Amino acid sequence: MTSKLRLGVNIDHVATIRNARGGPHPDPVRAARMAARAGADGITAHLREDRRHISDPDIARLRAEIDLPLNFEMAATDEMLSIALKSKPHAACIVPEKREERTTEGGLDVVGGHNHLKRFVHELGNAGIRVSLFIEASKEQLDAAVHLGAPVVEIHTGAYCDATAGVLRDHELARIADAVTYGRSIGLEMHAGHGLSFETVSPVAAMVEISELNIGHFLIGEAIFTGLENSIAEMRRLMDMARQKDSEN
Numbered sequence: 001m002t003s004k005l006r007l008g009v010n011i012d013h014v015a016t017i018r019n020a021r022g023g024p025h026p027d028p029v030r031a032a033r034m035a036a037r038a039g040a041d042g043i044t045a046h047l048r049e050d051r052r053h054i055s056d057p058d059i060a061r062l063r064a065e066i067d068l069p070l071n072f073e074m075a076a077t078d079e080m081l082s083i084a085l086k087s088k089p090h091a092a093c094i095v096p097e098k099r100e101e102r103t104t105e106g107g108l109d110v111v112g113g114h115n116h117l118k119r120f121v122h123e124l125g126n127a128g129i130r131v132s133l134f135i136e137a138s139k140e141q142l143d144a145a146v147h148l149g150a151p152v153v154e155i156h157t158g159a160y161c162d163a164t165a166g167v168l169r170d171h172e173l174a175r176i177a178d179a180v181t182y183g184r185s186i187g188l189e190m191h192a193g194h195g196l197s198f199e200t201v202s203p204v205a206a207m208v209e210i211s212e213l214n215i216g217h218f219l220i221g222e223a224i225f226t227g228l229e230n231s232i233a234e235m236r237r238l239m240d241m242a243r244q245k246d247s248e249n
């Protein structure tokens with residue numbers, strides 16, 4: 001069981017702010033460098049079909065200038081597959097993508113999408129890229145991920161983070177806990193992410209079956225008030241504290 005919990009910092013929204021004006025500032029690669037100094041274990045970036053945040057040159061620069069592992073979030077399209085195979089990130093996380101959505105709204109349908117996804121999982125894996133599938137906390141999706149040969153899944157924590165604190169949120173948290181326990185038992189490496197904040201991260205970080213959290217929007221928003229290194233360092237501290245507490249129990 002992994003006791004160290006990795007933090008992947010998603011820098012998409014540094015690019016969103018840059019793109020609002022069309023110039024080079026603020027630079028997501030500079031943010032990645034700062035994230036490394038603040039305790040991130042990896043950098044996550046989602047190259048969308050419409051390039052609304054991260055761009056192709058950003059991906060090239062992240063590979064050339066940043067030593068941390070890059071987790072490349074991508075839709076299962078031929079265009080993204082060819083970019084991934086060319087830029088050879090450490091990892092690729094296949095996510096569902098809808099043109100009209102504001103953010104990645106739900107998990108991938110691995111059960112229904114088996115035939116479409118198979119080629120992507122195999123080609124990325126054969127190129128030595130660690131493949132993960134971004135899914136809802138569901139036993140059927142976990143079984144389907146194993147069937148497809150994906151070594152890693154990332155559980156979508158959006159419903160948990162969006163739920164009002166109390167019974168509803170506890171219910172979503174229990175679903176995540178069941179999924180990560182089951183996922184580990186069938187041999188999957190378990191990651192989680194989406195919507196996590198200082199308020200919601202600790203109970204998820206305390207789940208010892210999870211080896212990586214990917215967090216972006218909240219960290220970049222919080223950086224406006226406290227600076228990027230401080231916001232990442234505080235997230236790192238909360239994650240480590242939750243993990244430490246759990247190992248003491």
Ligand code: PXP
Nearest residue numbers: 104134193194195214215216217
């Ligand atoms: N993990 C995955 C697979 C994602 O698609 C995203 C959002 O791009 C995140 C994590 C990070 O979510 P957030 O920006 O809400 O922290």
